[in-house]
Amino acid sequence: MVTSPTIEVTSLTKDFGPVRAVDDLTFTVQPGRVTGFLGPNGSGKTTTLRMLLGLFRPTSGTALIGGKSYVELDRPGAVVGAALEASSFHPGRSGLDHLRVYAPQIGVPDSRAHELLEFVGLSDAKDRRVGGYSMGMRQRLALAYALLGDPSVIILDEPANGLDPQGIAWLRQLLRSFAAQGKTVLVSSHVLGEVQHTVDDVVVIARGKKIHASTLAELSALASKRVSVDGPDRARISRLAIDNQWQWDSENRGIVVHDVDASIVGAKAFAAGIELHRLVDEEVALGGVFFRVASQNEAPR
Amino acid sequence: MIAAIKSEFRKLFSTRMWWILAIVMIGYLAFVGILMSIMFTLLGDEMTGGAVQGKTLAVTIYGFINPIGYVFPLLIGSLLFTSEFRHQTITPSLLSGANRTHLLLSKLVVSAVVGLLYGVIAVLAMIGSSAPFLQILGDGHYLGDSEVWKLIAGSLLVFVLWTMFGVALGGLIVNQVAAIVVILAMTQFVEPILGLVLGIPEATRGVAQFLPAAAGNAVVGSNSLAMGTGMGDMLTRTEGAAVLMAYIVIFALLCRFITLRRDIG
Numbered sequence: 001m002v003t004s005p006t007i008e009v010t011s012l013t014k015d016f017g018p019v020r021a022v023d024d025l026t027f028t029v030q031p032g033r034v035t036g037f038l039g040p041n042g043s044g045k046t047t048t049l050r051m052l053l054g055l056f057r058p059t060s061g062t063a064l065i066g067g068k069s070y071v072e073l074d075r076p077g078a079v080v081g082a083a084l085e086a087s088s089f090h091p092g093r094s095g096l097d098h099l100r101v102y103a104p105q106i107g108v109p110d111s112r113a114h115e116l117l118e119f120v121g122l123s124d125a126k127d128r129r130v131g132g133y134s135m136g137m138r139q140r141l142a143l144a145y146a147l148l149g150d151p152s153v154i155i156l157d158e159p160a161n162g163l164d165p166q167g168i169a170w171l172r173q174l175l176r177s178f179a180a181q182g183k184t185v186l187v188s189s190h191v192l193g194e195v196q197h198t199v200d201d202v203v204v205i206a207r208g209k210k211i212h213a214s215t216l217a218e219l220s221a222l223a224s225k226r227v228s229v230d231g232p233d234r235a236r237i238s239r240l241a242i243d244n245q246w247q248w249d250s251e252n253r254g255i256v257v258h259d260v261d262a263s264i265v266g267a268k269a270f271a272a273g274i275e276l277h278r279l280v281d282e283e284v285a286l287g288g289v290f291f292r293v294a295s296q297n298e299a300p301r
Numbered sequence: 302m303i304a305a306i307k308s309e310f311r312k313l314f315s316t317r318m319w320w321i322l323a324i325v326m327i328g329y330l331a332f333v334g335i336l337m338s339i340m341f342t343l344l345g346d347e348m349t350g351g352a353v354q355g356k357t358l359a360v361t362i363y364g365f366i367n368p369i370g371y372v373f374p375l376l377i378g379s380l381l382f383t384s385e386f387r388h389q390t391i392t393p394s395l396l397s398g399a400n401r402t403h404l405l406l407s408k409l410v411v412s413a414v415v416g417l418l419y420g421v422i423a424v425l426a427m428i429g430s431s432a433p434f435l436q437i438l439g440d441g442h443y444l445g446d447s448e449v450w451k452l453i454a455g456s457l458l459v460f461v462l463w464t465m466f467g468v469a470l471g472g473l474i475v476n477q478v479a480a481i482v483v484i485l486a487m488t489q490f491v492e493p494i495l496g497l498v499l500g501i502p503e504a505t506r507g508v509a510q511f512l513p514a515a516a517g518n519a520v521v522g523s524n525s526l527a528m529g530t531g532m533g534d535m536l537t538r539t540e541g542a543a544v545l546m547a548y549i550v551i552f553a554l555l556c557r558f559i560t561l562r563r564d565i566g
Contacts (some may be wrong), residue, residue, distance in 0.1 A: 046566075054399050055392065056564040070399055077397035084396075084566075088389040090316055097315035104307035105398040145393060 004031035004152035004184040005066025005079070007052065012061035014047050014208075021047045023208040024061070029186045029201075031152075034179045036199035036216070037188040044208035045188045046084070049157055053082055065153055077106035081151035083142035083159060091131030095122055095141050098130060099148060106149040116144040135162030143171075153184045160194045172198045226282040227262045230254030231275050240272055254278060305398050305407035309381070312390075313411060318380055323419065326373040327426040333369050334430030337362050342439035359435055359443040364523025366427040366456045371463045371517055372488040374419050378412045378467020379484060382556075383477035391565055401561040405553060408468050416464030420457035428453075452522055455538055459520040462545040466513070469549050472556030488514070510536050516544035 007029035014022040022044040029035045039045050050056040052063040054070030065073065065080060073079050089098055099113035117126045120140040125133065130141065139162050146154060154175075160168050175198050178185050189195045192202075202219050204212040212219065229237055230253060237255050241248040246265075247258040257265055262281040269276050313319055341348070341358055353361055385391040394404065432442035443449050467484070474480040492514040499509035509515055519541025536544065 050564070050566045053396060055395060055566050073399070076399045080396075082396055084392055085389070088392045090312075090384060090388045090390055092316040092318075094315070097311065101308055101311045101315060102393055102397040104304040104311070107304065 004182055006030060007153065007184060007186060008062075008064045008067075009048070009052065010062050010064075012048065012051060012063050013059045014044075014051060014056060015059045021208050022051070022058075025205065025208065025210050027203045027210060027213050029184055029203075031184040032179055032182045033200040034175050034185040034187060034195075034198055035201040035203060036192075036195040037186055037203050037205075038192055038195070039188075039190065039205040041190050043190075043206050045190075045205065046157055047208075048205070049082070049084065049155060049186075049188065052155065053080070053084075075107055075149075077102065077151075078108075078149035079151055080153040080155060081146035081149060082155040082157075083139075083146040084157045085142075089130040089133075089138065089141070092129055094127050094129055095133065095137075095144075096126040098141060099144060102145060103148060108148055108150075112148060113144075116147055119147075120144045136164055136167055139163055139167070151183075153186075154178055155186045157188045158190070159187060160189065160191075168194070225259055225261065227257045227260060227265050228254055228278065228280045228282050229257060229265055229269070229276060230278040231269075232277070233274065236272075236274050237269070237276075240268060240274060244268060256282075302403055302407065305400075305403045306410050308394075308398070309407045309411040310414075312385075312394075313377075313381060313415060316384075318384075319377060319415070322373055322377050323422055326370060326419065326423060329373075330366065330370055330423055330426040331430035333365055334362065334427050335434065337365060338431035338434035339438065342434060345439075355440045356443045356446060356448065358439060359432075359441070359446075360448055360452055360523055362431050362435065363428055363449060363452050363456075364518070364521055366423055367459055367517045367521045367523070368493075368514060370423045370427070371459070371514065372484060373423070374416050374460045374463035375467040375470070375484045375488065376481065377415060377419065378464040378469075379471030379474075379480045380477070381408045381412060381468050382471035383475055383480045386475040387477040395565055402557060405472060405557055405561060408472070409465050409549075409553065412464040412468040413461050416461035417457060419464065420460030423460060424453055424456050427456075448522075451538075455521040458542060459517045459545070462520065462542065462549065463517065465549050466545060466552070469552030469556055472560055473552050475560055511544055513545065513548055516541040516548075520545065 009025055009027050012022055012025040013020065025044075025048060037045055037048070047056060048063070051058045052065070052070065054076070062069065070076050070080065093101070096113060096117060099116065100110055103110055103113055114123075114126075117123050120143055122137060122140055122144065125137060130138065133141065139159060143156070143159065146156065159171060163171060175185055175187060179200065187195055187199065196216065199216055201215055202213065203210065204219075228251075231237055234250075234255060238248060238250065241255065241257055244260075246260050249256045249258075262279055266276070266279050269279075341353065341362065345353055345358060385394055395401065398404065428442075428444070432444060436442045470484070471480050474483055492512055496509050496512055496515055499505040499512075510519070516536060519536040520538055522538055535541075
């Protein structure tokens with residue numbers, strides 16, 4: 001296990017002229033966990049990451065990695081591995097050369113570049129110019145770049161964009177293994193569903209403001225519940241729902257009851273002597289929560 | 302800093318632009334060298350009344366290396382910066398090495414080396430194309446002459462300076478298309494015309510010699526454009542180099558405190 005630095009963002013604010021892109025943002029990212037940095041497109045995620053990485057100067061506030069700003073780190077490329085966008089390549093340079101260009105400053109030998117290309121599955125394409133790479137290949141190359149220095153802090157901006165489902169599953173495992181090794185992992189996404197099986201913690205922002213930060217489990221608790229119920233007498237089940245003033249829908253596999261625990265539905269049905277063949281807590285659709293949490297902030301400022 | 306320089310070398314030599322530009326430069330200089338050496342050895346006496354011949358002719362023709370060739374080191378130098386912004390590789394560049402002053406300095410160091418390489422190539426192209434004709438059709442190639450060797454040394458130095466100039470200029474005008482247009486316009490139209498216009502009246506003649514191209518000619522030690530007319534004062538080699546250095550320092554400082562202070566992304 002490595003002791004990885006914690007990321008601490010404190011009262012971070014960024015103005016672009018009259019527009020406040022990031023507004024008094026405060027959150028921490030703990031080592032040994034994967035933190036999802038979530039928000040709709042244009043909500044200030046990339047701006048925040050660029051401030052964290054020393055590319056943008058904050059209007060006020062701080063973004064520190066292990067107590068230091070990015071530019072104060074001795075060898076930032078060896079401590080922090082970051083992939084910001086899939087378009088930061090010279091199209092005329094080969095994938096291998098893209099990594100070789102940055103290897104000296106990160107402080108790793110060229111053999112590390114070969115290793116990583118193997119690791120991300122680009123060995124066969126390493127001598128081809130990046131201009132001919134697909135979006136998914138570029139994402140893999142960006143990831144290889146981020147991992148060059150075997151960093152203990154990993155920051156990825158929308159890493160699932162352009163990856164095929166296989167690639168997404170591979171990425172998910174990879175991020176989980178980084179967290180298991182004790183690394184600090186921050187992953188941004190505008191689609192909660194993309195990361196909901198990967199992250200431990202979530203920070204949700206909208207219009208540059210933090211609107212939610214918790215563990216994924218706590219966020220899930222905010223989700224609307226769906227209980228799927230079925231039995232030989234569907235009419236009685238729907239009667240039960242009406243009597244208890246539950247919200248319900250009829251579906252072809254039975255009745256769906258909203259915002260009630262399955263245990264309560266079961267108890268009430270038992271008390272009413274209704275025979276049930278199925279009583280299932282359906283997986284919460286977190287995308288819906290995300291929308292709901294995000295739209296709370298939609299009121300004009 | 303050593304690592305940053307190594308990265309910069311790899312950036313330049315891992316794409317094709319450096320040798321494509323070098324080939325175009327060889328072609329252009331060789332074309333001018335052949336054309337000029339044939340023209341002047343066959344028709345020179347009629348054109349200049351016998352004023353330009355022998356060693357003067359050799360030095361004059363070899364001296365075309367600066368006014369004809371300097372666009373190439375400027376371009377390759379400017380690309381060191383503009384391609385980073387064009388392809389947004391400036392982001393991984395500043396992530397792997399966050400010190401922005403080191404970025405600028407390592408580009409200047411690399412450009413000096415590349416400038417020397419371009420200088421060697423340019424000298425070979427210029428002299429290689431013209432010396433045989435001077436020898437066969439004219440009074441000789443004068444390659445053993447110390448004045449020619451000073452011209453060669455001056456050519457190498459001026460190519461180093463032009464490439465550094467290109468880096469500093471590219472760091473200020475980071476839009477690649479804009480930088481190329483500015484360099485082509487300056488080298489092909491504005492400076493030659495400005496040099497002529499300013500060079501004729503007594504009052505502005507002093508100013509004309511401080512234009513970059515004129516300072517470059519001074520470093521080489523051959524004012525080809527003013528050849529045979531007696532017009533246009535020229536700085537000494539050292540003064541010319543100092544003037545170009547001053548341009549480089551000013552543009553580099555502007556690059557550091559304007560371009561590299563900005564948000565990147």
